[in-house]
Amino acid sequence: MTTNAWMTSFLGRLSLREINVQEEPAPGLAPARLLKIGAGDWGHFAHEARNQDCRWVAAWGEDNGEELTVNAAFEKDGAYFIARTQVKRATPILPSHTPYYVAADRPERHMQDMLGVVFTDHPDPRRWTRHRAWKDSEFPLRKDFPTAGHPPAPTPPNDNYRFLFAHGSGVYEIPVGPVHAGIIEPGHFRFQAVGETVLNLEERLGYVHKGIEKIAEGRDAAGLARLAGRVSGDSTVAHAWAACMAMEKAAAIEMPARALSLRAIMAERERVANHLGDIGAICNDVSFTFAFYQFGRLRELWQRLSREAFGHRFMMDVVVPGGVAADIGDQASAAMQKQIVSLRRELAGLYNIVEDLPSLEDRLDTTGYLAPDAAKAFGALGYVGRASGVAFDVRKHAPYAPYQGMNLEVPVFTQGDVATRVEVRMREILASFTLIEKLLADLPAGPVHVALTSPAAGTEGLGLVEGFRGEILAYVRFGDGGRIARYFPRDPSWLTWPTLEKLVRDNIVPDFPVCNKSVNGSYSGHDL
Amino acid sequence: MLRILNKIQRIGIVTERLPKIEEPALDEIGAQLKDRIGELFGGSLAIREVDAGSCNGCELEIHALNNPYYGIERFGVHFVASPRHADMLLVTGPVSRHMEAALRRTYDATPEPKLVIAVGECGANGGEFGVSYASCGAVSNVIPVDAVIRGCPPTPLDLMRGILEAIGRRSSSGK
Numbered sequence: 001m002t003t004n005a006w007m008t009s010f011l012g013r014l015s016l017r018e019i020n021v022q023e024e025p026a027p028g029l030a031p032a033r034l035l036k037i038g039a040g041d042w043g044h045f046a047h048e049a050r051n052q053d054c055r056w057v058a059a060w061g062e063d064n065g066e067e068l069t070v071n072a073a074f075e076k077d078g079a080y081f082i083a084r085t086q087v088k089r090a091t092p093i094l095p096s097h098t099p100y101y102v103a104a105d106r107p108e109r110h111m112q113d114m115l116g117v118v119f120t121d122h123p124d125p126r127r128w129t130r131h132r133a134w135k136d137s138e139f140p141l142r143k144d145f146p147t148a149g150h151p152p153a154p155t156p157p158n159d160n161y162r163f164l165f166a167h168g169s170g171v172y173e174i175p176v177g178p179v180h181a182g183i184i185e186p187g188h189f190r191f192q193a194v195g196e197t198v199l200n201l202e203e204r205l206g207y208v209h210k211g212i213e214k215i216a217e218g219r220d221a222a223g224l225a226r227l228a229g230r231v232s233g234d235s236t237v238a239h240a241w242a243a244c245m246a247m248e249k250a251a252a253i254e255m256p257a258r259a260l261s262l263r264a265i266m267a268e269r270e271r272v273a274n275h276l277g278d279i280g281a282i283c284n285d286v287s288f289t290f291a292f293y294q295f296g297r298l299r300e301l302w303q304r305l306s307r308e309a310f311g312h313r314f315m316m317d318v319v320v321p322g323g324v325a326a327d328i329g330d331q332a333s334a335a336m337q338k339q340i341v342s343l344r345r346e347l348a349g350l351y352n353i354v355e356d357l358p359s360l361e362d363r364l365d366t367t368g369y370l371a372p373d374a375a376k377a378f379g380a381l382g383y384v385g386r387a388s389g390v391a392f393d394v395r396k397h398a399p400y401a402p403y404q405g406m407n408l409e410v411p412v413f414t415q416g417d418v419a420t421r422v423e424v425r426m427r428e429i430l431a432s433f434t435l436i437e438k439l440l441a442d443l444p445a446g447p448v449h450v451a452l453t454s455p456a457a458g459t460e461g462l463g464l465v466e467g468f469r470g471e472i473l474a475y476v477r478f479g480d481g482g483r484i485a486r487y488f489p490r491d492p493s494w495l496t497w498p499t500l501e502k503l504v505r506d507n508i509v510p511d512f513p514v515c516n517k518s519v520n521g522s523y524s525g526h527d528l
Numbered sequence: 529m530l531r532i533l534n535k536i537q538r539i540g541i542v543t544e545r546l547p548k549i550e551e552p553a554l555d556e557i558g559a560q561l562k563d564r565i566g567e568l569f570g571g572s573l574a575i576r577e578v579d580a581g582s583c584n585g586c587e588l589e590i591h592a593l594n595n596p597y598y599g600i601e602r603f604g605v606h607f608v609a610s611p612r613h614a615d616m617l618l619v620t621g622p623v624s625r626h627m628e629a630a631l632r633r634t635y636d637a638t639p640e641p642k643l644v645i646a647v648g649e650c651g652a653n654g655g656e657f658g659v660s661y662a663s664c665g666a667v668s669n670v671i672p673v674d675a676v677i678r679g680c681p682p683t684p685l686d687l688m689r690g691i692l693e694a695i696g697r698r699s700s701s702g703k
Contacts, residue, residue, distance in 0.1 A: 314585060
């Protein structure tokens, strides 16, 4: 395959540059290949990866006693590889990837706050995930840090963070949050504006940091799946699936085909529910309440059927290690097919209205523009990427069961504005309808669950799933007795949040809500 | 415009009187809610929702209270943007340590008399997250709580029932 062709030439280039790379077998990480690299070459390696046009996917680390292990994942043409290096715990110094990939900025600062890795040439060494619940000399992901920590009581507010500032005649600042004016998650936004125009936006997140990576340690497989289902409540199916996929690959078990098809049906239902709700909310942010209520109505009907079919309105805790906890009968299958037929008809009418209403056109077209080269540089995913020319969709480009051979249609545009992100989502709903119909028509018979045998200590696994926001990566390593030693979920929001800072510039302040909603980053999935 | 009017006319009012999947019936709960609100809050209950660390699941269901099926506004309940306008705080949890100060400040900004409801398993008892270096756990560990609505997440009907119960308890305690 072509995927191997570029990898071979990439490895050749690395050896020409005298970057010593050792490939090691890692069956649990497949389809990703594992490359071990010396700590001194960590930055050069990223430089070469960028020259090769690889996408930067994620970075995470782990405390292994004497040493800290640091991983970074990359992807090109649907082929993944994980670069791995080690640094001494006493002197955890490593070159940064951020000079070559802006996407690495916040993930590296997260690693600095959580694990105490020092990135020597990182352009912005400010703390990110850490507010004031733990000291700068403490690192929650180190093994000697107790889960209870030593939090000050009460925890002081995060009011000593050094924001960027602007000065000049007529420049003013608008601080927003963490408690926002709507029913939404908390975070802080700092605007610099002149008149109505946004000069700059700086995001300050981390408010809903709940210690997910730390409290995952020591859980059993079922407990990890439950936790993963709450990384971001709107993506409960996708995150639980990614975590289970990682555990199942680590355990090297053969998954029942029916379970995988049911997971995909639920994942597509989750995608449709979120897109329906968000399209309505985007219209509501520009005062087109008709669409808000119509899409809200359809979303409610959709969620009710999810409950009838799978027992929960969000299908929470239905994806479990080794399969799924609910099976569907002919009745539920028929109800889902019937609902798709009726929704397709309703949406055709609604799309026509949304697409050529002059007042919507006025507010959504050209608003929040993200140029294709910027989207690529940020590593934008999901509908944010696909509205700006970045096509990548795990289901299509690195397909996992049951998506292989399903001929999924991935809508890609280059206009990059709010209207285009709405358009991508409208088309994705229709594509998901087709997928659900095919999955239901070809639903394999058989069991929906197999037992997960506990893998040996040290075994690792990687899960890659396309959530409604884009690619979700989950890394799991087992410890003794089938307990989790390390869980790292990378929500796509890590890569799409920074695009909001870029795309809101030069827009008017009152268009911030609609720009924000069109990106819809998860706070919880990002703050972990 | 004609298409919009046509759609509105064809769909009609979907707001529910008797949902099949839940008991007791929605309009029954709603009628009681409206009566209590009329009695206690002059016909209108203003709620400020505070996400103090939730996974966003509870927020989605609280949002659903405003969709045409539940239409909670018809019972005199509405969500406000400022705690200074609120009679009630609907707080989802667990309370992350990073939100602790913000939640206390929101509570202090809400005028007396005020009601606080902790929403969801996490708000009620810390849920999957419990108490840790990053999480204070239940909402009641940070601010006084009058009532809890359990569920992960509670359904819109659970939420309506919980709000009603909290108001009922307040009137019986003569607070």
